[in-house]
Amino acid sequence: MNKKFRLGQSSHADEFGQTGSRREGRGHSKRRQQQTSQLRAQIESHDSESMLTLPDATEWIHLPQGTVIQRHSQWIDFLGADGVPLRGTLSGKLRGVSLVCGDQIHYTHASSTGETLAQIQAVVTRRNLLKRGGIDDRHPWQLIASNLDEVWLCASVIQPALKPSLIERAQALALDAGIPLVVVITKSDELKATDDIPELEPLRSTAQRIIRCSAQSGEGLDHLQSQLPHRCIGLLGHSGVGKSTLLNRLINRDISRTGALTKFGTGKQTTTSARLIPTVEGGFLVDTPGFRNLSVRGISRHWLPNIFPEFTQEIFEDPHRFDPEDEDTLVHFGIDFPERLKSLQRLWSEMAEKNPNARGQ
Ligand SMILES: Nc1nc2c(ncn2[C@@H]2O[C@H](COP(=O)(O)OP(=O)(O)O)[C@@H](O)[C@H]2O)c(=O)[nH]1
Numbered sequence: 097m098n099k100k101f102r103l104g105q106s107s108h109a110d111e112f113g114q115t116g117s118r119r120e121g122r123g124h125s126k127r128r129q130q131q132t133s134q135l136r137a138q139i140e141s142h143d144s145e146s147m148l149t150l151p152d153a154t155e156w157i158h159l160p161q162g163t164v165i166q167r168h169s170q171w172i173d174f175l176g177a178d179g180v181p182l183r184g185t186l187s188g189k190l191r192g193v194s195l196v197c198g199d200q201i202h203y204t205h206a207s208s209t210g211e212t213l214a215q216i217q218a219v220v221t222r223r224n225l226l227k228r229g230g231i232d233d234r235h236p237w238q239l240i241a242s243n244l245d246e247v248w249l250c251a252s253v254i255q256p257a258l259k260p261s262l263i264e265r266a267q268a269l270a271l272d273a274g275i276p277l278v279v280v281i282t283k284s285d286e287l288k289a290t291d292d293i294p295e296l297e298p299l300r301s302t303a304q305r306i307i308r309c310s311a312q313s314g315e316g317l318d319h320l321q322s323q324l325p326h327r328c329i330g331l332l333g334h335s336g337v338g339k340s341t342l343l344n345r346l347i348n349r350d351i352s353r354t355g356a357l358t359k360f361g362t363g364k365q366t367t368t369s370a371r372l373i374p375t376v377e378g379g380f381l382v383d384t385p386g387f388r389n390l391s392v393r394g395i396s397r398h399w400l401p402n403i404f405p406e407f408t409q410e411i412f413e414d415p416h417r418f419d420p421e422d423e424d425t426l427v428h429f430g431i432d433f434p435e436r437l438k439s440l441q442r443l444w445s446e447m448a449e450k451n452p453n454a455r456g457q
């Protein structure tokens with residue numbers, strides 16, 4: 097018998113399962129077609145790991161070291177060695193390198209009219225790198241943040257509804273990056289004290305850390321605050337779950353009112369890349385834009401048993417051989433949550449989607 101309930105029944109439950117490439121089908125002009133075929137050739141010979149490779153920084157360690165606050169399309173905002181925010185551009189030798197919030201860099205000062213721009217000369221080897229699958233083969237990875245001590249996946253239970261599939265995706269990305277994950281249930285003031293959020297039951301059985309909090313009532317904030325000293329923590333989650341509000345409560349000021357951390361706060365604030373915010377506890381919080389999709393394209397299937405420990409090895413070999421609607425299968429494998437099998441099927445397929453970094457997996 098399917099004894100309990102099906103998970104992820106919200107009307108948006110499948111939103112994160114869709115990763116379709118929006119760019120497809122647009123290249124009509126001849127030039128565009130040529131570019132596309134050139135690109136395809138590059139991709140075929142391209143090892144996606146090269147996108148993550150950084151030139152050796154040893155030669156530059158005598159230069160001052162900074163921390164990337166935010167990457168914009170034309171420049172990088174970073175905290176200089178003396179803690180003063182600076183704006184810089186990449187030196188020619190870093191062409192093609194994608195910097196990301198949290199990167200440690202070495203820089204030189206360079207003057208330009210009106211504004212002092214620094215030049216970023218090298219990037220220190222990353223301790224870790226949180227990334228999600230790219231939207232197409234041109235961008236095999238989308239980098240989120242580097243050098244994190246922890247990732248907090250923020251999820252509210254109502255407004256917006258809890259989406260277990262987003263948590264599973266965040267687990268995959270965090271496991272792949274080697275960063276501990278904490279599930280932060282936000283807006284707990286909207287829940288009854290007795291609501292034990294049954295959707296989280298499979299997570300509890302894996303000893304996943306889960307913290308309930310509310311920026312409004314203050315529940316859980318002391319505990320979260322105690323995690324901050326000298327650590328760099330990335331906040332992930334769907335837009336509207338309360339990440340920015342939580343962050344403002346934890347750092348005790350309103351970033352949106354105080355403006356950007358940098359003195360260049362009048363510039364258009366991009367919402368497409370993560371932003372590092374220093375805490376008074378000597379660490380950083382990373383605010384990320386509300387990702388519509390945490391793609392696991394290209395991430396190794398090897399992590400799936402950690403995320404779905406209730407399934408047997410036989411199921412991981414090919415989850416599509418098993419029908420989540422079939423009572424006999426559910427009873428045979430002791431599957432309490434058929435929605436978890438559907439979710440496993442989605443992640444399993446998506447991980448292997450055509451992608452240069454999926455080779456051999
Ligand atoms: N009831 C309640 N609402 C909250 C809480 N935190 C944030 N909100 C509301 O949720 C909405 C989205 O918050 P925001 O911080 O912008 O979410 P973000 O998109 O994840 O950064 C806003 O209307 C907030 O007022 C909370 O703890 N309790």
Ligand SMILES: [Mg+2]
Nearest residue numbers: 339340384386
């Ligand atoms: Mg926000």
